Amino acid sequence: MTLTVRAPFRSMLALTPRTGVLLLVVFGVVRVALVLQANVTGSYQLVSFVFVAMIVLPWLLLTRDGRRRIGMVGPSRWRWVLPAALAGVASALVVYAAAAVLWGHTVSHPFAYIALSYSNVPSAPSDSDRLVYFIIYAVIGMLFSPIGEEVLYRGLAHESIATRWGDRRAVLTDATAFAVTHLAHFGLVFVAGVWAFLPLPALLWVTAMFLVSLVFYGFRRLTGSLIGAIVAHAGFNLAMNWVIFYLILG
Template sequence: MENELKPFWSKVFKFDWKFGLFLILILCIPRFILVLNANETANYGYIGLIMVISAILPFVFLSKLGRRKIGIIKPTNYRWLIIAFVIGFVFSILLYFLGEIFYGKSYENWYYYIGESYNIPNEIDQQSKLIMFGIMALTGMIFSPIGEELFFRGIVHSSFANSVGDNKASIIDSAVFALVHISHFGLIFMNKKWQFLMLPTIIWVISMFFVSILFYRCRKKSHSILGAILCHSAFNLGMIYCIFYQLG
């Protein structure tokens, strides 16, 4: 009987919650530390590397059966690919309005803080701004959606689902996804010191949890990991648009 894991790895692991936990520990802890370091040093090169590693892990560990099981298959419901994109974009815009209502243009606003890492010049002309937006949007719609969805909604979700079922696995992978994103906002580096923003962090983590659930639902409805990737891509597009043209 074919195993979800490649023959070498099947001698070491079972495709279950223990394997999922192993993946979380070896990737998410270093990622958390590297993102915090990037926020302090403004060197984000290693974040791209983490996304690449996240994307290739399913191909390192999983057999053809395993890759199919995590959703690396042709979608069977193309209508949901469009719906997924719309859902991701709308949620991102709603999250912008939530931050604007509560925190305005302050560092307690998640989009404002994240946007500072983009280093958008204050005196940039509209054409240059559009080009910069296009570059940031393109990279934001490719690297993290592919890497994070293949990892969280893909290999991690399916390994936990083998032990506890899809619904509980979705809660687990969404919770981990949300907590990892505290390194992007919540624990912030300001005025050469670290600060933890309690209430904004809680709102941010809850938002990341629910958008992660949406990513999973889009994967399930489209019957492919592509649904989750497109929803995530649209979310990032909306966030980057808000950073450039609403907060900027």
């Protein structure tokens, strides 16, 4: 097992549940703190560094065999890559539709609240500006968080936990951590200079994030690679941004 870890770190690190949970807690706490601060300041640059750190971590800590073990390989079953993207898109549209039925495009809708975090985007952009903003936010949303989060949650943390607890307990653990962390993005909201907690919308959001985590992991298994999870996640973020720019800000 230690051969998966680079020599300088073998005495202090192994792919065990303790390591996996520690990574989820440390990255989760740092991310929540930075996102909550960004909700106030409107500046999310530091949050991007968290995703970059998630991406870099396996290259820093693991050998080539270790990276392969956590899924950093090309897909062995490419036929599942396109379904992964479509499943991600469909998942986002289901979340949008469910929240829209319950709360419309009010601040209780997770995508409507996330739209408020796009502080440099006009509330009613022109058609040409809308396309430009959509492309910018879609590209960013399809790169940083899908790659970083899938490498951490469905990759390094999952495999560390699965070594002793098994895949089922590992996926439930990383999905729970993923869902709870996303409360910083919606659920605990900052509107008009005031913090508030929205219990029912937060419950829907956390449940949705837990379920999409299972979808992402499912496509990691189906493709035999983290590429499946990353593509599904990118599809979710693409659809979410389309909803924001063409339905909510439309």
